[in-house]
Amino acid sequence: MKIGIVGAGSIGLLFAAYMNGLFDVTVYTRTIGQAERINRNGVRLVKGAGPLTANVRAKALGTGPMDNDLTIIAVKQYQLESVLSHLPAKGALLFLQNGMGHLRLLEQLNVEAIYVGSVEHGALRETPDTVSHNGAGLTRVAVFRGSPDLLEKVASLLSDTFPMKLEPDFYEMLAGKLAANAVINPLTAILGVRNGELVENPRYEKLLEKVFEEAAAILGFKDPQDRLANVKRICRNTSENRSSMLKDLDAGRPTEVDAILGYLLDEADDREMAAPLLRAFYEMIKGKDSNGRESC
Amino acid sequence: MKIGIVGAGSIGLLFAAYMNGLFDVTVYTRTIGQAERINRNGVRLVKGAGPLTANVRAKALGTGPMDNDLTIIAVKQYQLESVLSHLPAKGALLFLQNGMGHLRLLEQLNVEAIYVGSVEHGALRETPDTVSHNGAGLTRVAVFRGSPDLLEKVASLLSDTFPMKLEPDFYEMLAGKLAANAVINPLTAILGVRNGELVENPRYEKLLEKVFEEAAAILGFKDPQDRLANVKRICRNTSENRSSMLKDLDAGRPTEVDAILGYLLDEADDREMAAPLLRAFYEMIKGKDSNGRESC
Incomplete structure (x- = not known):
């Protein structure tokens, strides 16, 4: 079976490394340089016992036709519009955006x-052809x-090496993840703390509950207490992790705040809901986004 | 005229340096060591052209009777209860707490x-007997x-060297200052920015307005637009300054958040007002307060 993977960031490289061998994998990169590098070196997977190398084929996106049974789109949400026109009109598509x-x-x-x-894996792209699998999870x-x-x-x-679990309802699945992201990402990014700190510090936990409450109301959860739990x-299971938004802010990269809080606030506006905390965190992240890091 | 100054932090030392000479000044310190040091070296005032030394008398608080015409209490709000029992029953008292x-x-x-x-001066205590007057203002x-x-x-x-301006209404005066503190201190401390950033960054300015709105409602301002302006x-005039709360958090010192946001939230509770943003910033500051600085 032919699998295409669009995007060679941490998630794209992780999927390429694990799916190669079981499938005929092609990675579609943004730059020709990265494609050449992956064709030359393969994708290095750093995990536990030692690095493995997967001999993955790579092409720069848009340099030729895509002919795959399944194409996995592993770019960030804000990069999605720029890759849509390159996607094939045949075969199936799997979108992994937050x-x-x-x-x-x-x-x-x-x-x-x-x-x-x-995606519930922890992964970090160390170089254009190396990905570190920090937290084994599932998709x-x-x-x-x-x-x-x-x-x-x-x-x-x-199966077991890189588990993929089918969920019955895409809305429930994405809304659950979105609520977790809407709480964990902005709070860790603004407070400058790792994920576990949000439940270890009683003050932060109280704040987490208030922010979650706003997100749950907007998403219309029927079981908010289960979702909050x-x-x-997730905070406890990824206790030592620094969230993607915290890392993005620290590195001066654009964050996914529009995909996460921006989406919720648009929904809130449509239904004339207030959501003061989500709005405040949105402004704080956007303010830091626009500034790069503060020097003081 | 005999003036006592209780507390030898930045504000206490600043008042001692400027009032000495015009008045017969005694500074009451927390420790005997600091009193001895001030009696030996005087108080050094660092400002503009070069340091001046004021030969101020100092005593450790509680080591003898206080007999002054005016006693100025220049300790932080959270230290106030511990000095109250030492204050004289005669003469006038001037309290400088936020x-x-x-x-x-x-x-x-x-x-x-x-x-x-x-106090609208910028001052920083550099050593137990040295204060730097960074921003000339007034009291x-x-x-x-x-x-x-x-x-x-x-x-x-x-008069002019260290101006003191009489205001007709203590509530209006303190409420105005409190609103400014409730906005500028928590926002700069959580965002890690200098004061000016709050009005230079349009995202932060929007947030400042929302936080101010909650404080103004609690304090019952009749002229909220003037107060916001x-x-x-103040943000523009102290543009390069790092707020006291930001400095306190950075140094791992307790902040004045209870005196500022804690007071407003108590008032909000009494009148069953929501104040979600003030509450969120309170939890964030308290969370950082209790943790010291985060390492990541």
């Missing part, structure tokens, strides 16, 4: 099968449109 | 004349109880 803002873009696509996924996937057949086949082939569990 | 939480303590005192003040003072006569006399003697003016 948030839910990308769903309205997917509705406009003409492909028969569209899947969405939510939750669900059907957005069409038949689940291909997705089920891929999931069964991956899940967010706290 | 916030308004100390007013209920003042009501219990038996002294005839009580004044309150609000606003008002009568809390009794006759203004002594206060007027002191103000006229200080004043807060922004």
